[in-house]
Amino acid sequence: MTAHVLVVDDLLPNIKLLEAKLTAEYYTVTTARSGKEALEILKNNSFDIILLDVMMPELDGYEVCKIIKADPKHSDTPVIMVTALSEVEDRVNGIKAGADDFLTKPINDLTLFARIKSLLRLKVVTDELKLRSKSFSELGINNDFYSVGLNVLKDAKILLINDDIAESNQIKAQLETQGSTVEILTNPETIIANMIANSYDLAIISTLMIDHDGLRFSAQIRSNEKIRHTPIIILIEEDNNTFLIKGLELGINDYLITPIDNNEVIARANSQVKRKKYQDQLKQRYLENADAAVKDALTGCYNRRYFDVHYSQLFQQSIEQYKELCLIIIDLDHFKHINDAHGHVSGDEALKELPKRIASSIRITDMVVRYGGEEFVIIVPSTNIEQTKLIAERIRKCVEYKEFPISQEPFNIKVTASLGIAMIKPTDTKESLLKRADEGLYKAKEGGRNQICYVE
Numbered sequence: 178m179t180a181h182v183l184v185v186d187d188l189l190p191n192i193k194l195l196e197a198k199l200t201a202e203y204y205t206v207t208t209a210r211s212g213k214e215a216l217e218i219l220k221n222n223s224f225d226i227i228l229l230d231v232m233m234p235e236l237d238g239y240e241v242c243k244i245i246k247a248d249p250k251h252s253d254t255p256v257i258m259v260t261a262l263s264e265v266e267d268r269v270n271g272i273k274a275g276a277d278d279f280l281t282k283p284i285n286d287l288t289l290f291a292r293i294k295s296l297l298r299l300k301v302v303t304d305e306l307k308l309r310s311k312s313f314s315e316l317g318i319n320n321d322f323y324s325v326g327l328n329v330l331k332d333a334k335i336l337l338i339n340d341d342i343a344e345s346n347q348i349k350a351q352l353e354t355q356g357s358t359v360e361i362l363t364n365p366e367t368i369i370a371n372m373i374a375n376s377y378d379l380a381i382i383s384t385l386m387i388d389h390d391g392l393r394f395s396a397q398i399r400s401n402e403k404i405r406h407t408p409i410i411i412l413i414e415e416d417n418n419t420f421l422i423k424g425l426e427l428g429i430n431d432y433l434i435t436p437i438d439n440n441e442v443i444a445r446a447n448s449q450v451k452r453k454k455y456q457d458q459l460k461q462r463y464l465e466n467a468d469a470a471v472k473d474a475l476t477g478c479y480n481r482r483y484f485d486v487h488y489s490q491l492f493q494q495s496i497e498q499y500k501e502l503c504l505i506i507i508d509l510d511h512f513k514h515i516n517d518a519h520g521h522v523s524g525d526e527a528l529k530e531l532p533k534r535i536a537s538s539i540r541i542t543d544m545v546v547r548y549g550g551e552e553f554v555i556i557v558p559s560t561n562i563e564q565t566k567l568i569a570e571r572i573r574k575c576v577e578y579k580e581f582p583i584s585q586e587p588f589n590i591k592v593t594a595s596l597g598i599a600m601i602k603p604t605d606t607k608e609s610l611l612k613r614a615d616e617g618l619y620k621a622k623e624g625g626r627n628q629i630c631y632v633e
Contacts, residue, residue: 179501180225180297181205185215185241186259187233195228195259195284202290205499212236216244219251223498225300226293228280231260231271239274246275253303255296259284265438272444278431288418291425298428299452301559302406305542306460308494312487316470329451330443331356334375338365338394339383339412344437348381351439352446368394372404378450383412384420385435392423399428406456406541408449412437460541473547475525476532484546484554491558492607502601503565504614505555507535507572510593510626512551519590523583527592530581538571554614562600562631569596569629577627593627600633 182204184195189210196206207222209215212233227245231238238258245251258271261282268279278292335357339345342363349359360375362368365386372380380398384391391411399405409429413420421432430452431445471483479487495502509515509527516524528551535545535555544556555572557565573596580589597617599610613632621630 179203179205179499180293181207181223181498182293183207183209183215183218183222183224183227185209185212185227185233185238186230187211188230191230198284198286198289204293212238212241215241219245219248223251224254226296227254227256228259229256229276231258231262231267239270242271242274242276253300253307255300257292257296265434265441269438269440269444272441272448277448285418287422291422295425295428295430299430302542303456305558306456308490309487309544312483312490313471315486315490316483329454330447333357333378333446333450335359335379335381335446335450336368336372336375336377337361337381338368338386338389338391339363339381340386340389341383344383344412344435347437347439348442351442355443355447357446365389365394369397369401369404372398372407373401377407378453379408379410379446381410381412381433381446384417384424385412385414392420392427395424395429396427402537406453408453410445410449476529476547478532478545478547478553481546481548484548484556487544488556488611489607491556492601492605492610495558495601496603496605499603501559501561502610503557503560503562504599504610505557505565505569505572506548506597506614506618507531507553507555507569507594508596508618508622509551509576510595510622515590515592519583520585523585523590526583526585527581527590531576531594534575534579535572538575539568543568552618554611562598565598565600566629566631569598572596573627573629595621595626596629597621598629598631600631 182199184192184206186192187210192208196208199206207218209218213236229238229242242256245256255277256275257278257280258276259280260267271279277296280289330352335352337345337348337359340363345361349361352359362371382391382394395409398407398409410431410433411424411429412435413432415434430449433441433445471479473480491502509531512524515527532545539555542558546554548554557568573594576592576594581592582589595618597614599613599617601610617630617632621628624630
């Protein structure tokens with residue numbers, strides 16, 4: 178996942194060190210030697226992530242972070258505070274200023290990149306939801322939006338998974354002072370069913386349990402379609418970078434170092450619940466607007482009208498910000514035969530079933546559009562071609578390996594699909610990218626169907 182990073186530090190050696198580390202991992206880097214210079218740069222530029230030193234003259238990192246987070250243009254940009262300070266109070270001050278994470282010098286390379294990747298995954302989701310809402314506005318559909326408010330922990334539902342009773346009671350007591358409801362689960366064997374039934378705003382999971390693996394539970398949450406977007410904070414021992422990196426790679430959102438500090442519990446929980454409620458509101462906003470004006474009546478997918486507006490905006494953004502963008506075009510094989518052999522009602526049922534199979538194989542940021550007839554387009558933002566091929570193969574298998582139910586026959590029918598893929602190039606137009614994906618579909622059909630073809 179490529180990204181544009183702003184590094185802010187008043188000491189040139191620190192800037193050069195971070196710049197070298199980041200460029201070696203293929204990140205694009207812009208640097209600033211002061212808070213004022215950083216704010217000036219941000220007036221005309223957007224970034225995917227900001228690394229911000231705390232101890233700077235004139236404007237310190239806390240003040241700069243507050244200003245960045247108060248600006249609607251940059252409020253969703255992840256900020257990682259970087260400092261030699263290691264006291265809990267410093268971490269709490271950073272989080273209260275709006276920082277998304279906190280790194281202590283000297284910086285461990287693996288930890289740095291794991292945290293950057295973790296925060297970028299969250300930003301991709303928020304950016305896509307905001308762009309979809311903007312597309313509604315372009316179509317003249319009501320797009321009102323309201324703030325999530327300040328006291329986000331009031332009425333928040335939080336699940337705490339921990340076998341340390343004293344520590345659990347300490348965390349529970351602190352969160353309840355903010356108006357949250359906290360459920361402690363000491364035997365987490367039923368964690369998935371419990372979370373599906375209760376729709377928690379946050380899960381706090383200990384990695385220090387005697388008989389249970391907290392990271393395994395985190396992985397199970399992230400792999401379950403119904404609860405995978407629940408924020409996760411893990412409890413971890415200080416300096417246990419191995420566990421922390423594994424957790425970040427699994428998709429945990431944040432961490433608390435034991436022994437637990439009461440103020441840090443509240444600050445980190447507040448940050449995660451606030452982000453979740455904000456994303457929930459964005460999702461609710463476009464779901465409410467996803468009516469007949471932008472949805473295909475038969476399949477419930479987005480229609481060609483919405484695709485034309487949203488794809489145009491996303492393509493332009495990807496070109497301007499050097500972001501990855503892939504398209505998948507999928508078409509049911511021998512669809513005419515389904516209609517001829519089983520009737521048009523069965524054909525319609527197959528068309529309605531296909532998006533269900535696709536939905537089980539894609540991410541929340543990917544969009545499915547009924548482009549015409551039995552042809553569907555899947556927009557895959559911020560994703561390289563190798564990852565897109567994996568998504569396409571999951572879809573192909575999901576179509577092939579389970580027969581499609583049809584009401585007009587006493588049996589199910591075997592269906593396969595062909596898929597064409599293309600990835601954006603700097604010289605592309607939105608038409609040329611779509612054309613290459615379509616060429617891929619044609620080649621997949623010509624090559625025998627039930628396969629994937631990528632056209633460079």
